[in-house]
Amino acid sequence: MSTCFIADLHLSRNRPEALQRFLDFLQQEAPKHQTLYILGDLFDAWLGDDISIPEHASILDRLQQTSAHGVTIRIQPGNHDFLYRAAFEERSGCQLIPDPYLITLDGAPVLLTHGDQLCTEDRQYQRYRSVIRHPLTEWILLHLSRSLRRKLGRKLGQRSAHDKHHKSSAIMDVTPSAVDTLMRQHGVLQLIHGHTHRPATHTFQLDQAEATRIVLGEWEAEKSMLIYRSGSFLSAP
Numbered sequence: 001m002s003t004c005f006i007a008d009l010h011l012s013r014n015r016p017e018a019l020q021r022f023l024d025f026l027q028q029e030a031p032k033h034q035t036l037y038i039l040g041d042l043f044d045a046w047l048g049d050d051i052s053i054p055e056h057a058s059i060l061d062r063l064q065q066t067s068a069h070g071v072t073i074r075i076q077p078g079n080h081d082f083l084y085r086a087a088f089e090e091r092s093g094c095q096l097i098p099d100p101y102l103i104t105l106d107g108a109p110v111l112l113t114h115g116d117q118l119c120t121e122d123r124q125y126q127r128y129r130s131v132i133r134h135p136l137t138e139w140i141l142l143h144l145s146r147s148l149r150r151k152l153g154r155k156l157g158q159r160s161a162h163d164k165h166h167k168s169s170a171i172m173d174v175t176p177s178a179v180d181t182l183m184r185q186h187g188v189l190q191l192i193h194g195h196t197h198r199p200a201t202h203t204f205q206l207d208q209a210e211a212t213r214i215v216l217g218e219w220e221a222e223k224s225m226l227i228y229r230s231g232s233f234l235s236a237p
């Protein structure tokens with residue numbers, strides 16, 4: 001029995017090789033695990049179930065087959081794909097989970113988050129986030145016309161590419177104090193997140209105890225996953 005964690009696949013029609021990598025993963029790797037957690041940014045854009053379900057039908061078919069095969073798939077929203085609703089769950093067979101989300105592995109609490117909330121040095125992004133992720137904003141977004149949402153999606157894509165090139169590396173990483181605060185709030189010594197595309201395992205002291213923060217990698221050049229089996233974590237490309 002094992003649990004697999006992945007994040008930041010950024011699936012899009014413009015990246016057919018990444019798409020194929022994920023379809024192969026669902027067929028060959030995912031069925032080896034009892035639970036698969038996808039911690040945000042599975043898709044590079046999710047413009048609402050009405051637009052994005054038909055666009056990504058082949059991926060949703062494969063997710064559905066994988067979950068019918070007995071793998072529990074839980075998906076957390078990312079900063080690129082937070083407009084999932086019930087139709088997505090029904091179509092994909094996956095369960096949506098909130099961000100952050102607390103699980104236990106062999107009795108130990110582990111907190112899962114996409115990670116964008118932890119990049120508190122990027123004030124401009126956090127201001128934008130508090131507006132765009134407000135339930136009222138999400139409601140309005142989902143009621144915009146399809147053409148307007150497509151246009152907005154392209155704008156947001158350009159903005160995120162621009163930020164990647166123009167903001168400093170420190171600003172785009174998580175802030176240690178924000179990590180400590182979140183972990184204290186949830187009473188955990190283990191945190192798993194994605195978003196920064198800087199895969200690593202960080203160990204540090206949190207209130208006189210050893211804490212661990214595992215960062216998942218993105219899927220641009222190759223697949224990247226974290227597996228929990230028999231009491232330990234194993235990172236695998």
Ligand SMILES: [Mn+2]
Pocket residue numbers: 040041078079080114116194195196
């Ligand atoms: Mn992200």
